[in-house]
Amino acid sequence: MPKNRFSALLSVLLVFSSGVLVGVVGHRLYTVNSVTSGSTTAPTRPPRPDPEEVRRRLISEMRDKVKLDDQQLAQLNRIYDQTRQRFDELHKKGSQESRALWEKQKEEIRAILRPDQIPLYDKYQKERDEQRHRNDKQRKETK
Numbered sequence: 001m002p003k004n005r006f007s008a009l010l011s012v013l014l015v016f017s018s019g020v021l022v023g024v025v026g027h028r029l030y031t032v033n034s035v036t037s038g039s040t041t042a043p044t045r046p047p048r049p050d051p052e053e054v055r056r057r058l059i060s061e062m063r064d065k066v067k068l069d070d071q072q073l074a075q076l077n078r079i080y081d082q083t084r085q086r087f088d089e090l091h092k093k094g095s096q097e098s099r100a101l102w103e104k105q106k107e108e109i110r111a112i113l114r115p116d117q118i119p120l121y122d123k124y125q126k127e128r129d130e131q132r133h134r135n136d137k138q139r140k141e142t143k
Contacts, residue, residue, distance in 0.1 A: 055080055 062068055062076060106125065113121055 051084075 059073065059076060059080075063073060068076065110118060110121060
């Protein structure tokens with residue numbers, strides 16, 4: 001083969017190979033999933049553990065690692081019961097206080113409205129309450 005033909009063949013193979021390489025790299029860059037800060041899909045959290053299961057695990061760990069006797073286990077159970085009751089009371093109190101704040105806010109908003117706007121505001125609030133109820137129901141179903 002003359003030198004010109006060999007040089008031409010080598011040049012064609014080099015151009016073809018570089019085209020394939022650029023195509024592969026370009027395709028890889030094109031298909032890579034990028035991370036965006038404003039993603040519409042929220043990251044899924046692992047499901048919340050069952051409180052009773054957590055309690056059983058904690059009691060078991062305390063019994064095994066701290067070597068609690070039966071009397072201490074009974075006292076530990078009593079402590080957990082009292083703490084749960086206090087948390088429930090605190091949650092209920094917090095819910096009542098927050099509900100009162102929402103009601104106060106609604107009344108303050110109603111006070112600034114004209115009489116013709118009040119029925120529109122009531123309708124708006126009813127729609128929001130229904131939507132919130134649907135969201136709460138859906139959230140409970142997915143748990």
